[in-house]
Amino acid sequence: MAADRRIVIENCAIATVDADGTEYASGHLVLAGNRIETLGAGPAPGGLGDVARRIDATGHLATPGLVNTHHHFYQWITRGLATDHNLFDWLVALYPTWARIDEPMVRAAARGSLAMMARGGVTTAMDHHYVFPRGSGDLSAGIVTAARDMGVRFTLARGSMDRGEKDGGLPPDFAVESLDDALAATEETVRRYHDASFGAMTQVAVAPCSPFSVSTDLMREGAELARRLGVRLHTHGSETVEEEKFCHELFGMGPTDYFASTGWLGEDVWMAHCVHMNDSDIAAFARTGTGVAHCPSSNARLAAGIARVPDMLAAGVPVGLGVDGTASNESGELHTELRNALLVNRLGAHREAALTARQALRLGTHGGARVLGRAGEIGSLEPGKLADLVLWRMDTLAHASIADPVTALVLGAAAPVTASFVDGRQIVENGRLLTADEDEMARTTRAEARRLSRITAEA
Numbered sequence: 001m002a003a004d005r006r007i008v009i010e011n012c013a014i015a016t017v018d019a020d021g022t023e024y025a026s027g028h029l030v031l032a033g034n035r036i037e038t039l040g041a042g043p044a045p046g047g048l049g050d051v052a053r054r055i056d057a058t059g060h061l062a063t064p065g066l067v068n069t070h071h072h073f074y075q076w077i078t079r080g081l082a083t084d085h086n087l088f089d090w091l092v093a094l095y096p097t098w099a100r101i102d103e104p105m106v107r108a109a110a111r112g113s114l115a116m117m118a119r120g121g122v123t124t125a126m127d128h129h130y131v132f133p134r135g136s137g138d139l140s141a142g143i144v145t146a147a148r149d150m151g152v153r154f155t156l157a158r159g160s161m162d163r164g165e166k167d168g169g170l171p172p173d174f175a176v177e178s179l180d181d182a183l184a185a186t187e188e189t190v191r192r193y194h195d196a197s198f199g200a201m202t203q204v205a206v207a208p209c210s211p212f213s214v215s216t217d218l219m220r221e222g223a224e225l226a227r228r229l230g231v232r233l234h235t236h237g238s239e240t241v242e243e244e245k246f247c248h249e250l251f252g253m254g255p256t257d258y259f260a261s262t263g264w265l266g267e268d269v270w271m272a273h274c275v276h277m278n279d280s281d282i283a284a285f286a287r288t289g290t291g292v293a294h295c296p297s298s299n300a301r302l303a304a305g306i307a308r309v310p311d312m313l314a315a316g317v318p319v320g321l322g323v324d325g326t327a328s329n330e331s332g333e334l335h336t337e338l339r340n341a342l343l344v345n346r347l348g349a350h351r352e353a354a355l356t357a358r359q360a361l362r363l364g365t366h367g368g369a370r371v372l373g374r375a376g377e378i379g380s381l382e383p384g385k386l387a388d389l390v391l392w393r394m395d396t397l398a399h400a401s402i403a404d405p406v407t408a409l410v411l412g413a414a415a416p417v418t419a420s421f422v423d424g425r426q427i428v429e430n431g432r433l434l435t436a437d438e439d440e441m442a443r444t445t446r447a448e449a450r451r452l453s454r455i456t457a458e459a
């Protein structure tokens, strides 16, 4: 590793989120190249050789960077619509707008979504993109380029829909692809962008949208394609009572049994939501290692219900956190989901025993890394892992009177991000992105949102 890129961070509290939950009240981290070289209590040891930069992080908490496991970037330009709907009514209201997106809109929305997350401590993002209108341009290229430009580690979940209304699905027929087109385009996206190496900045997953918008053939063949190419599988599952009813009517079984019958349970699979799961569904996820992206704000916004996260964790199911698309979670932030995961689950059956602040932080970091299949690279602060980390400022009015920094981070106001590093490179300083112009993005996303609204109104 190049000694001239060594960065020393000292005098901060550190929550490593390693297997033992090791924490330091005041400690140091040494970054070398794109890796964490050492960390521990007290000041950094002497004799480190050339140190390019020394950061006095007094008053800060260092944590692993947050890992987002479910999102739809394009929705950044359709926020604040259909605000009092359940999932199915909300989808039906928005499909006609979404079916008119094009490449400049998707690129602008991806930049907005990524920027909003990155400035709030996200270092690994994902985008489940499943709307590909005919003639809309190279949407995947726009999304991948946006993530690369911003310097955020990224998984593109190449989505698809092929079950339109005429086949009993929810989306209008003009919003879906054919089975063959969806599979071919997904394979091409994997071949173009998926990097399987340690420290990859871009990965691709195969991601048909949901049981109510995808044919059984696409579910089955999508799973086969992912396994042939050696990439992960992602979809929406068990989100609402309406979806459960849909599955029983169309397939004669609940969502989890349907996923099992189409090859969609396994340690290479993660699913968004998983709200309506009975004990045997949770046992099936645990037995197969199937992961869950818990999206508490979106589930509340769409009145979906409360996912049984404490039961999933007790059974050994891998669970991470997700923002979900910003048409159902307008904030677009992940750090607020740490708190919302805790609060929402305490409204459920386990009440005050539901989740601790430290479990919430683990969901947003190591849990997310596990769900994305990257727990060996990111998600905790340990020597040899990638240098993806955040310095949260804890000495201002908002947090200074809370003694425990993890409690302050999870239960307090959204903490300011003084610095965020991805792959050893700093991308945020004092809450502002170093890799993109936020004011320019605000103008562009507003213009693209207006253009989409105008095109939809004229159609």
Ligand SMILES: [Zn+2]
Binding pocket: 070, 071, 072, 236, 272, 324, 325
């Ligand atoms: Zn979603």
